[in-house]
Every structure is written in C-alpha cells, then in structure tokens.
Amino acid sequence: MSTPLLEKDAVKAAALRRMKLVATGLLVILGIIFVFAFALQDQYPWLQYVRAAAEGGMVGALADWFAVTALFKHPLGLKIPHTAIIPRNKDQIGATLGDFVEDNFLSDEVVEAKLASIGVAERAGAWLSRPESAARVAAEGAAAIRGLLRVLDDEAVREVLESIFRRHVVDVPWGPPVGRMAEKVFDEGHHHKLVDLLVDSLTEWVEQNPHVVSRLVSERSPSWVPGFLDDLVGERVQVELTRFLEAVQDDPNHQVRRALDDYLRGLANDLQHDPEAMAKAERIKEQVLDDPRVKELVTQTWSTIKNALAEAVDDPASELTTNFKSAVQDFGTRLVSDPELAAKVNAWVADAAGYLVRTYRKDIAGVITETVERWDAEETSEKIELQVGKDLQFIRINGTVVGSLAGLAIFTVAHAVFG
Incomplete structure (x- = not known):
C-alpha cells in the first residue's frame, strides 16, 4: 500500500510525471509523423527517409519504455517473465544493498581514513573554544542532569548508596x-x-x-x-x-x-x-x-547531592556552571593548540569508531535490509522509481533519438546499396 508523499517527494513525483509526459509525447509525435510519411511517401519519395527515422525512433522508444517499465511493474499489466524486477526482488535488493554498505562503507579502513581527513579533535576544539558553544554544552548538560534527577528514584538511590557503604x-x-x-x-x-x-x-x-x-x-x-x-x-x-x-x-x-x-x-x-x-x-x-546519626548521614547524602546539583544546574551563574563552561573552553583551546593532545583524542575517536564498526556493522547494515523487507513491494517500487525515475525517462528520450538516427542511417545505407 502506498504511503503519503513527503513535500520533497511530492516535488520529485511532479518532475517524474513531467519527464514521462515528455518521453511519451515524443513517441506520439513520431507515431503521427510515421503515419503521414508512410501515407505520402509514394507521392513524395523523400518522406521515405522521414518514415524510416520515425519508425526507428518508435522502435527505440517502445523498447526503452518496456525496459524502464519492466523494472518497476508489469508492462500493460501483462505478467511477462523477467518484468516487475524490483517488486519481485525487493528482499534480495535490500540484502544486497545492506551487504554493499557493510563492505564498502562500514569497513575499518574507510572509517579511519574519513576520520583522519576530518580532524575530529581540531574541529571539535575550534567549536568548543567559542563561548557560545561552551554555553550550549553547559545548557545541554544541565538539561541532561535535570532529566536524570527526575527519572531516578530517590529511595532506590538511597538503597544503592547504603549498599555501597555497607559493602565497602x-x-x-x-x-x-x-x-x-x-x-x-x-x-x-x-x-x-x-x-x-x-x-x-x-x-x-x-x-x-x-x-x-x-x-x-x-x-x-x-x-x-x-x-x-x-x-x-x-x-x-x-x-x-x-x-x-x-x-x-x-x-x-x-x-x-x-x-x-x-x-x-x-x-x-x-x-x-x-x-x-x-x-x-x-x-x-x-x-x-x-550510631543512628551515621546511618542518617548516609541516607541524607543523596538528598544533599541531588539538591546541590539541582540548584547548580538551574542557575546559569552558579559556580558549577561557570567552572564547567570555563573547563569546556579550556579543553577546546588545548585541542587546537596542543598537537599531541589532539593526536591522542583523534586516536581515541578512531579506536572507538573502529570498535563500533567492527562490533555493530552487521546490525547497522541489517537496518537497511530489515527496513526494505518491511516495505510493501509496490511501495518499494514507488520509492526507488521516485529517486531514479526521472533519469530513467531520459533513457527513453535518448532511445527515441538514437532509434530515429539508427533507423535513418540503416534506411539510407540500404537504399544506397540496394536502391
């Protein structure tokens, strides 16, 4: 079942319809030319060349229309063998695409080369050294802490603290x-x-x-x-x-x-x-x-920490927020000015990315395969046609032009040799 088109997909669909009209229009025009040329060629012999060109163009247009249409559906609804290729093989296409991404984009060499060319530490340092960036990091960190404090169960945290205190x-x-x-x-x-x-x-x-x-x-x-x-x-x-x-x-x-x-x-x-x-x-x-006071002190530790954190993150001018912003900016400046530190950070990032790629690349590529498998066959065909269909209509147009030229050339050579 087809799904509603997004705005950008609607634009692509409109462009695809226009290109289909152009390609089909050329076929219709050549058909009309062929009819008139065929009817009048005895009266006007030179129209034989026009007829041959129109005939070749129609053959090329029809052949390419069949080839393009056969990718996405059965031409004219006829279940001809080896047509509707994409709907019939969508699962294999998804698996192949997933394997292609895994082998060519999620390899250690590709990821490491890309990270080396980017210079993650230097770029991150330049961004973090700006005051507005440090303020943003502090704001995001404060939001994360507030969310964490809301989610955590106070009684559960106290039990954990008491358990740690007792164990250690x-x-x-x-x-x-x-x-x-x-x-x-x-x-x-x-x-x-x-x-x-x-x-x-x-x-x-x-x-x-x-x-x-x-x-x-x-x-x-x-x-x-x-x-x-x-x-x-x-x-x-x-x-x-x-x-x-x-x-x-x-x-x-x-x-x-x-x-x-x-x-x-x-x-x-x-x-x-x-x-x-x-x-x-x-x-x-x-x-x-x-002593009950010792136990009470342990149980009150979490409340003290929680209240102090909540007050600090809610106040942009608090000592915690100010020191955090300063630390972020200092770290960013060091990443830019200290090549040794930047090299270490880049190495850590590369190691972490390499680990993630080695460990989860099958899962990441599997997302592609599983997503395509969940798609309806018709939906898959529509999605792919929406992305490449406009270019495929140029194939129809090119086939029409090439067919016309080929038909004219063949008729000219045959007429010259056997005429």
Whole structure:
C-alpha cells in the first residue's frame, strides 16, 4: 500500500510525471509523423527517409519504455517473465544493498581514513573554544542532569548508596587495612609532625596554667601537710614537668618519642596479626556505625547531592556552571593548540569508531535490509522509481533519438546499396 508523499517527494513525483509526459509525447509525435510519411511517401519519395527515422525512433522508444517499465511493474499489466524486477526482488535488493554498505562503507579502513581527513579533535576544539558553544554544552548538560534527577528514584538511590557503604565500609574488616596504612605512616615518620604538635600544645598549656598543677598537688597531698609546702611542691612539679616537655621538644630521639614509636608500630602490627586487637577494632567499628546519626548521614547524602546539583544546574551563574563552561573552553583551546593532545583524542575517536564498526556493522547494515523487507513491494517500487525515475525517462528520450538516427542511417545505407 502506498504511503503519503513527503513535500520533497511530492516535488520529485511532479518532475517524474513531467519527464514521462515528455518521453511519451515524443513517441506520439513520431507515431503521427510515421503515419503521414508512410501515407505520402509514394507521392513524395523523400518522406521515405522521414518514415524510416520515425519508425526507428518508435522502435527505440517502445523498447526503452518496456525496459524502464519492466523494472518497476508489469508492462500493460501483462505478467511477462523477467518484468516487475524490483517488486519481485525487493528482499534480495535490500540484502544486497545492506551487504554493499557493510563492505564498502562500514569497513575499518574507510572509517579511519574519513576520520583522519576530518580532524575530529581540531574541529571539535575550534567549536568548543567559542563561548557560545561552551554555553550550549553547559545548557545541554544541565538539561541532561535535570532529566536524570527526575527519572531516578530517590529511595532506590538511597538503597544503592547504603549498599555501597555497607559493602565497602561496614562489611570490610577494619583491623588489617588500618594496620597496614598506619604501619606505612609510622615507618615513614609522617606521625612525627603530629607528635610535635601534641608536645608543643601540652608544653604551652602547662606554662599558661601553673595554678592547675598547684591545685592538683594540693588536692592529692595529706591534709596535715602545710599549705606553703604544697605550693613549693606544686611549683617544683611544674618546673620539672616543663623541663621534661622541653626536653621531649628539643630531642628527636628522646626516650618518650622512641617509646611512642614502638607503641604505635606494635599497635599497627597487632591490628594486622593479633586476633584480639582485630576483634577490638571490629567492636569499635560496630559501635561507631551503629550510631543512628551515621546511618542518617548516609541516607541524607543523596538528598544533599541531588539538591546541590539541582540548584547548580538551574542557575546559569552558579559556580558549577561557570567552572564547567570555563573547563569546556579550556579543553577546546588545548585541542587546537596542543598537537599531541589532539593526536591522542583523534586516536581515541578512531579506536572507538573502529570498535563500533567492527562490533555493530552487521546490525547497522541489517537496518537497511530489515527496513526494505518491511516495505510493501509496490511501495518499494514507488520509492526507488521516485529517486531514479526521472533519469530513467531520459533513457527513453535518448532511445527515441538514437532509434530515429539508427533507423535513418540503416534506411539510407540500404537504399544506397540496394536502391
């Protein structure tokens, strides 16, 4: 069943009808000429040449009309063998066309050569470096993010986040990985800065709070000890404590520092190899992660991310949008100015295109075959005739002219030889 013609197809159909009228009109004109020439050739002998030309032109016109018509339908509705070629063989034509496209257009060599000639990275870079292009990319990206946020189910996302958190944080033993990380930190001495900060802070606190030391001494001394003696002892304790802390500050190899290093390394080793220490670490982990506030934090993570994204993409002047536009323009400028980066991008594009072609070229070519197979035979014939029928009518016209010339030449030669 025929389908309604599109506007551009309607123009082609009108042009095809005009060319058919021209070709058929020539045949009719030659027929009229033949009749008059045949009737008057005895009275006017020179009309024999006109008759011969008209006769040859009609033969050529009829032969080419039959050939052109036989491509698309049965001439005069007569089911002559080897006519209506396209309707009868539309499936084979579709399969052949699909194979032709697959072999000649979807090969690695053709795609790679085309991409190399285009210079995808350079062209993309020139386009992306323009402010209006970066703004368009940002607008399209914002639209995509908004659509994604509308489609995603909040509860499902929370479940995924909780599952990821549980799989990578809760279910994983903390002892061995924390021990390995701590061991590396301690071996490389990265904790010394923290120890220095701790000792400096403690020293500063002792110097600024002498009354606290005196009060602690008084509270812990017997009640029968005189107050002045408590003050002397408190002052002495503060002086010695300050000297001790200053010694720890000044001496990187102080025995306190070495003892602390030994303790920390032992703790790191126990977390990796001591079952009791590992079990203690697991208990601490469970106590921390069982806190409802931690679980609430995990479930609120998606809401926070979603709201932040929604606000950022809705505001053209947001920091996210501004930085994204700047990044797009910078990337485009680099593609134009950095040949090495452009070559890498072109190679990535070529690899990706090659993979798609190798993997899906049969599917892509199959679209042609399957589309033609779904077409009705008459519809297929009409579509093809619409595309090439105008040129085929020129074949009819050319056949008419060539036939006329051939008929005239044959009659002239025969008349000259046998006349």
